[in-house]
Amino acid sequence: MKRFILIFIFINPSITFAATVAVVNNLNFGTIIPHPSGQAIRIDASSGPSVPVLYSGASSIISGGISGRIRFLPDMAGQIVRIFYPVSLTLTSGGNSMVINNFASNSTNSFRTSSSSPVDFYIGGILHISTGQPGGNYTGNMTININVTNP
Amino acid sequence: MTLKKFFSISIIFVSLFCFSNSAFAVNQVVTATAVIQAATITLGKLKDIDFGTITKSGSPGTVTINASAGAATPTATGVGIAVTGGNSGEVTVDSTVTANVTITYPGPGNLLLSSVTTGHTADQQIAIAQFSTNSTGTSLSVTAGTSSTLHLGGVITLTAAQEAGNYTLDLTYGVNY
Numbered sequence: 001m002k003r004f005i006l007i008f009i010f011i012n013p014s015i016t017f018a019a020t021v022a023v024v025n026n027l028n029f030g031t032i033i034p035h036p037s038g039q040a041i042r043i044d045a046s047s048g049p050s051v052p053v054l055y056s057g058a059s060s061i062i063s064g065g066i067s068g069r070i071r072f073l074p075d076m077a078g079q080i081v082r083i084f085y086p087v088s089l090t091l092t093s094g095g096n097s098m099v100i101n102n103f104a105s106n107s108t109n110s111f112r113t114s115s116s117s118p119v120d121f122y123i124g125g126i127l128h129i130s131t132g133q134p135g136g137n138y139t140g141n142m143t144i145n146i147n148v149t150n151p
Numbered sequence: 152m153t154l155k156k157f158f159s160i161s162i163i164f165v166s167l168f169c170f171s172n173s174a175f176a177v178n179q180v181v182t183a184t185a186v187i188q189a190a191t192i193t194l195g196k197l198k199d200i201d202f203g204t205i206t207k208s209g210s211p212g213t214v215t216i217n218a219s220a221g222a223a224t225p226t227a228t229g230v231g232i233a234v235t236g237g238n239s240g241e242v243t244v245d246s247t248v249t250a251n252v253t254i255t256y257p258g259p260g261n262l263l264l265s266s267v268t269t270g271h272t273a274d275q276q277i278a279i280a281q282f283s284t285n286s287t288g289t290s291l292s293v294t295a296g297t298s299s300t301l302h303l304g305g306v307i308t309l310t311a312a313q314e315a316g317n318y319t320l321d322l323t324y325g326v327n328y
Contacts, residue, residue, distance in 0.1 A: 027182070035190065060248060061247065061295060135188050138185045143178050149173065
């Protein structure tokens with residue numbers, strides 16, 4: 001019986017897993033001169049890196065911006081990685097705000113590692129600019145959840 | 152149970168235990184940013200509205216600048232009234248975004264004889280009106296990076312005993328998204 005307990009204690013620490021995840025670049029909608037009647041700007045990163053484009057509404061000028069890029073360092077090949085995003089994120093600038101939503105449909109949702117080499121995945125979304133949106137530098141933080149299933 | 156059996160069961164148990172815990176999760180904070188620059192309209196006056204030099208006749212009359220279709224010159228109505236020179240007003244409109252802008256015009260007013268500082272009589276004033284119908288209109292399409300032009304006109308009404316001299320009035324127009 002004493003042998004059994006020793007073996008159990010020895011094996012138990014081996015079930016602790018870890019993954020290294022790092023932000024390569026954050027989600028950036030660039031600099032926008034919106035039409036005063038408002039519009040939506042989309043970054044569709046569902047199939048790879050992307051840039052912001054007018055999604056709906058009147059014309060606007062968009063410069064710069066890029067999808068978010070996260071680097072996942074797998075422990076092994078064959079890991080199934082699922083990414084879960086918040087429903088929406090509010091960006092603020094002083095007392096003003098804008099909302100980004102539709103993360104899941106515009107971002108990487110899952111992938112399977114083929115080796116222990118790093119894998120990058122991408123984050124997009126739809127930014128909603130209101131009528132008469134005040135100028136400013138808008139920012140917000142969100143937490144994404146990365147679930148990993150080992151083979 | 153023999154010790155051998157006991158170890159076998161224990162190993163199976165440990166294996167199952169490992170498999171049941173082969174999934175894990177991590178959280179990552181991501182920052183999102185956007186810079187909003189408010190759209191702006193810039194106006195630049197190229198020409199004032201100039202009703203030219205009017206020769207009076209002792210009869211009432213009007214002078215019209217109809218710039219609804221573009222730049223225009225004054226035309227006179229009334230017995231013996233003539234006009235030389237003059238032009239419609241011109242204002243450039245520049246917008247940082249492509250949009251339709253709304254133009255608001257001043258209401259009716261009076262040009263005042265410049266040589267008189269206060270207490271103008273009726274014959275020392277010239278009524279001016281009908282701005283919007285004789286100008287570009289109440290809506291203008293503007294393209295980002297390209298200047299558009301407002302053409303401004305109106306109608307002035309002269310009295311039969313209108314005093315000679317220079318008449319002026321400042322007018323304020325509005326352009327909004």
